[in-house]
Amino acid sequence: MRQHFRKTPVDVFGHLHVIGKAVKNGVLLTTQWNDRANSMTISWGQVGIEWNRPIFTVYVRGSRYTHEMLLHNGEFTINISPERNVKRILDFCGTRSGRDTDKISELGLTLVEGEKVSVPGIAELPITLECRVIYRQMQDWEAIPDYILEKFYPSLLSGNSPLPVRDIHTMFYGEVVDAYVIESEE
Numbered sequence: 001m002r003q004h005f006r007k008t009p010v011d012v013f014g015h016l017h018v019i020g021k022a023v024k025n026g027v028l029l030t031t032q033w034n035d036r037a038n039s040m041t042i043s044w045g046q047v048g049i050e051w052n053r054p055i056f057t058v059y060v061r062g063s064r065y066t067h068e069m070l071l072h073n074g075e076f077t078i079n080i081s082p083e084r085n086v087k088r089i090l091d092f093c094g095t096r097s098g099r100d101t102d103k104i105s106e107l108g109l110t111l112v113e114g115e116k117v118s119v120p121g122i123a124e125l126p127i128t129l130e131c132r133v134i135y136r137q138m139q140d141w142e143a144i145p146d147y148i149l150e151k152f153y154p155s156l157l158s159g160n161s162p163l164p165v166r167d168i169h170t171m172f173y174g175e176v177v178d179a180y181v182i183e184s185e186e
């Protein structure tokens with residue numbers, strides 16, 4: 001039987017504390033390309049403002065499949081659970097790559113079509129921010145202090161990485177074009 005969902009609007013700036021706390025524990029960043037959705041766990045990111053627009057900024061290493069997907073389709077959703085009951089999902093999506101695993105179907109997650117973007121939300125992580133990439137920039141490792149490089153990019157310092165660019169994070173600015181909570185109508 002097809003499930004029906006209701007979407008209740010969320011005021012993003014009225015819920016910064018909920019969003020900020022969730023990001024620290026981990027949320028999903030979902031992308032879609034070639035008719036397949038893929039979610040990866042992130043715990044870096046924030047809501048902010050530039051050019052008078054609400055923006056969710058994410059930081060994605062060049063090696064992630066999500067990075068490739070975002071270059072093909074510059075839309076994403078952020079999927080947040082208000083409860084701390086999604087550890088299994090966050091662990092799985094934070095350790096497997098969409099390159100070789102269909103994480104959504106392996107976890108049996110319920111996709112819910114987006115309103116303004118081509119990427120779905122996820123019923124199990126119901127707070128949904130729909131985002132459209134309006135800017136991206138690879139971070140400049142020469143502008144990063146050594147103690148951060150040592151911790152997060154050791155291969156850059158050792159010169160051992162054949163493709164150091166894959167280590168560096170690209171920041172993607174996603175303009176928040178819709179925000180809501182997905183609730184089941186049953």
Ligand SMILES: Cc1cc2nc3c(=O)[nH]c(=O)nc-3n(C[C@H](O)[C@H](O)[C@H](O)COP(=O)(O)O)c2cc1C
Nearest residue numbers: 040041042043044060061064065066094096097098
């Ligand atoms: C708690 C947690 C937080 C993470 N945060 C980030 C992040 O902010 N940026 C990033 O590039 N990778 C982050 N990762 C790693 C990716 O989730 C992981 O490499 C994932 O397998 C990438 O999936 P993909 O290849 O399908 O894109 C995090 C992993 C965990 C477990």
